Amino acid sequence: MNGLKLPAMAAALLVLALTTRWAVSAEPEKPADYQWNLPKGFPRPYVPADNPMSAAKVELGRYLFYDSRMSVNGKQSCANCHKQDLAFTDGRAVGVGATGELHSRSAMSLVNVAYSAALTWSNPEMKSLEKQALVPMFGDHPVELGLREGDAFLPLLRSDSRYAALFARAFPADTDRFTMANVTKAIASFERSIISARSPYDRYHYDREDDAVSESAKRGEILFFSQHISCFRCHSGFNFSDATASERNADREIEFHNTGLYNLSGGLSYPSPNVGIYEFTHAPADVGKFKAPTLRNIALTAPYMHDGSIQTLEGVLDHYAAGGRRIASGPMAGNGHDNPNKDHLIGGFPLSAQDRADLIDFLKCLTDDEVIRDPRFANPWL
Numbered sequence: 265m266n267g268l269k270l271p272a273m274a275a276a277l278l279v280l281a282l283t284t285r286w287a288v289s290a291e292p293e294k295p296a297d298y299q300w301n302l303p304k305g306f307p308r309p310y311v312p313a314d315n316p317m318s319a320a321k322v323e324l325g326r327y328l329f330y331d332s333r334m335s336v337n338g339k340q341s342c343a344n345c346h347k348q349d350l351a352f353t354d355g356r357a358v359g360v361g362a363t364g365e366l367h368s369r370s371a372m373s374l375v376n377v378a379y380s381a382a383l384t385w386s387n388p389e390m391k392s393l394e395k396q397a398l399v400p401m402f403g404d405h406p407v408e409l410g411l412r413e414g415d416a417f418l419p420l421l422r423s424d425s426r427y428a429a430l431f432a433r434a435f436p437a438d439t440d441r442f443t444m445a446n447v448t449k450a451i452a453s454f455e456r457s458i459i460s461a462r463s464p465y466d467r468y469h470y471d472r473e474d475d476a477v478s479e480s481a482k483r484g485e486i487l488f489f490s491q492h493i494s495c496f497r498c499h500s501g502f503n504f505s506d507a508t509a510s511e512r513n514a515d516r517e518i519e520f521h522n523t524g525l526y527n528l529s530g531g532l533s534y535p536s537p538n539v540g541i542y543e544f545t546h547a548p549a550d551v552g553k554f555k556a557p558t559l560r561n562i563a564l565t566a567p568y569m570h571d572g573s574i575q576t577l578e579g580v581l582d583h584y585a586a587g588g589r590r591i592a593s594g595p596m597a598g599n600g601h602d603n604p605n606k607d608h609l610i611g612g613f614p615l616s617a618q619d620r621a622d623l624i625d626f627l628k629c630l631t632d633d634e635v636i637r638d639p640r641f642a643n644p645w646l
Contacts, residue, residue: 325454336410357572484626524588524600587612
């Protein structure tokens with residue numbers, strides 16, 4: 265819902281309230297006025313010099329993020345594939361575009377995306393949220409939102425009184441504020457603001473709340489960081505991903521990993537079009553290499569892996585314990601354990617029933633219930 269279907273009287277009152285609110289508000293925020301309010305252990309995210317953070321820009325981005333008019337069918341928005349209650353994923357194995365086209369990969373979580381050294385599952389060249397925002401808007405392989413250059417979206421924004429106020433506050437120095445560059449800057453600013461750091465794990469480690477996590481989760485943490493299981497080698501640091509960067513190391517080069525999910529016979533061991541960074545490098549050794557996503561809120565983001573092919577956390581543990589997934593029959597048949605490109609860290613490990621339960625409890629304690637309810641990230645059109 266984007267507010268356009270309200271009864272005429274209610275819609276008029278809403279417009280009046282919004283325009284009055286902005287009319288009496290303070291001067292536009294200066295970039296230096298933005299407050300991250302980061303918790304202990306969290307560095308400042310990298311922010312490009314040409315798009316400094318401001319509260320007004322974040323708020324504009326929130327409206328755009330949830331605006332279903334930013335699609336060819338007028339029914340879908342960024343939020344259709346990135347739902348707040350699912351840690352900004354969509355619960356599907358693969359995405360579905362505005363034209364009904366099924367995508368080949370699952371929607372990644374946008375929580376803590378400000379810290380992503382590379383965006384998407386397997387594009388080592390995509391490092392800018394501003395540039396990435398153009399892909400779902402205008403991309404046609406696959407179609408996501410399905411916009412086209414020269415369509416009615418920008419004129420629609422110009423004609424909306426609430427956007428007139430929002431754009432004026434966000435971009436006060438611009439003569440022409442209604443540009444796609446400003447749209448993507450605002451959306452990127454909103455996405456950078458979605459910081460998750462209030463899980464039981466955070467309260468236990470940073471706030472010293474000893475009872476924030478269970479004894480089982482504490483045992484699971486020891487296993488997670490143990491040498492024989494070594495989950496932490498790919499899911500490390502405050503964001504539980506080795507694809508993490510910040511203001512301190514904005515140019516960090518990251519590794520991509522083949523985890524033995526497939527081992528097809530023939531020229532490529534992974535099913536097309538999901539061939540990993542090989543799509544960009546064309547190096548045979550890069551077939552099947554994907555980014556290690558954050559594990560924060562992992563209990564909310566099923567199904568798992570780049571193509572949503574594992575349904576449960578228990579299934580994910582089975583995959584890694586076996587050192588690769590074995591598919592006995594069908595078009596995907598093969599033993600991922602023997603994939604020639606498989607990361608050397610994916611060797612398998614023994615896992616008892618107690619170990620499994622403890623690891624699952626640890627992963628569940630990374631769930632931040634506040635981020636999925638925080639009104640700062642919620643749909644402003646409701």
